[in-house]
Amino acid sequence: MSHRQPVRISDIDQFDTIVDARSPAEFEQDRIPGAINCPVLSNEERAQIGTIYKQVSPFEAKRLGAAMVSANLARHLRDTFHDKPANWKPLVYCWRGGLRSGSMVTWLRLVGWDAQQLAGGYKGFRSHVIEQLDTLVPRLQLRVLCGATGSAKTRVLHAMAEQGAQIIDLEGYASHKGSLLGSLPGVAQPSQKHFETLLAEQIGTLDLERPVFIEGESAKIGRIALPLPLVAHLRAAPVVEIQATPEARLAYLLRDYAYLGDDAALLEEKLGYLKELQGKEAVARWQAWAQQGALSPLFAELMAQHYDPHYERSQSRNFAQWPARQSYATDDLSDAGIERLALGITANTH
Numbered sequence: 001m002s003h004r005q006p007v008r009i010s011d012i013d014q015f016d017t018i019v020d021a022r023s024p025a026e027f028e029q030d031r032i033p034g035a036i037n038c039p040v041l042s043n044e045e046r047a048q049i050g051t052i053y054k055q056v057s058p059f060e061a062k063r064l065g066a067a068m069v070s071a072n073l074a075r076h077l078r079d080t081f082h083d084k085p086a087n088w089k090p091l092v093y094c095w096r097g098g099l100r101s102g103s104m105v106t107w108l109r110l111v112g113w114d115a116q117q118l119a120g121g122y123k124g125f126r127s128h129v130i131e132q133l134d135t136l137v138p139r140l141q142l143r144v145l146c147g148a149t150g151s152a153k154t155r156v157l158h159a160m161a162e163q164g165a166q167i168i169d170l171e172g173y174a175s176h177k178g179s180l181l182g183s184l185p186g187v188a189q190p191s192q193k194h195f196e197t198l199l200a201e202q203i204g205t206l207d208l209e210r211p212v213f214i215e216g217e218s219a220k221i222g223r224i225a226l227p228l229p230l231v232a233h234l235r236a237a238p239v240v241e242i243q244a245t246p247e248a249r250l251a252y253l254l255r256d257y258a259y260l261g262d263d264a265a266l267l268e269e270k271l272g273y274l275k276e277l278q279g280k281e282a283v284a285r286w287q288a289w290a291q292q293g294a295l296s297p298l299f300a301e302l303m304a305q306h307y308d309p310h311y312e313r314s315q316s317r318n319f320a321q322w323p324a325r326q327s328y329a330t331d332d333l334s335d336a337g338i339e340r341l342a343l344g345i346t347a348n349t350h
Helices: 009-014 024-029 043-055 058-080 099-111 121-139 153-162 170-174 192-203 227-237 246-258 260-263 265-272 280-292 295-318 335-348
Strands: 017-020 090-093 141-149 166-168 211-215 239-244 326-330
Touching: 009 121, 017 024, 024 043, 043 058, 058 099, 090 099, 090 121, 121 192, 121 227, 141 153, 141 227, 153 211, 153 335, 166 192, 170 192, 170 211, 239 246, 246 260, 246 295, 260 265, 260 295, 265 280, 280 295, 326 335
Parallel strands: 017 090, 141 211, 141 239, 166 211, 239 326
Antiparallel strands: none
16 A cells, blocks of 8 residues: 555545544644544643653653544544444645544555545645635636625625625624724634635635626724735725615614624623724714613714724725725615615626
């Protein structure tokens, strides 16, 4: 079996299963899309082996590590892989394509499976992600979707995708709506690396000769930073603006952010961050509304006094083609109104 050579990233589609042999903590941080985590060392075992390596000796670390790896491999063979057929073809990787994935591949091959090892491991995959972003992003035919807070930009993007348009949903990958109140209840943001992995995976599927619609974001979405090549390309791309009436926007916000009323204390805390910009009196009024669950007057004043005054100034500063933007007016951001708006933008943007 020694004739087998480590495989490259471009060959991973040839395998039935991608197996990540790293610890659960490493897997949680980032992984190859679609991979399953079958650690040969747990988080605690990996930390213990690292300590022994530094404080006792490399030999002792390898001896104990081998025992731990063997026990975990036995468990995976007995439980995780018990239903795999004789012709199963897994691809295994660890941090650099070294001992952890090599140990698993050896045992899987002894069973008779055509297991192979990813050249360079996760580290090589990470380099591939960065290269994809650096080389493909500048080639995207971006069309930037802008609109004041409450213009249903993300929902319009999703409707356009359902109608066959190409989109990149940055807020979806970031698990955040991109504003002060944009964190999602019970949903943590991914790591920076995993956000970039999801983004690179999506970009790799796009037709570079067709337009790609993307929301006009700032350089950060929550705590996630957009890759610099993407920020630069966004800033230079043609702009499509949704001009929704304040009434339509307020009605949409009350539907889309209704969950903010479920945790008045958290909403109050977030509003407190605006004291320096908006003054103690206004923020105290907003916090009182938050306590009462009075989202309608709260959102109306946030739009009028906080978000809208800065909107056009920030757009003209951030987007070079803002003066030449295509605009689409609407007074209806219901589901049906969003469908019509998406159809109009898709049909008239080239």
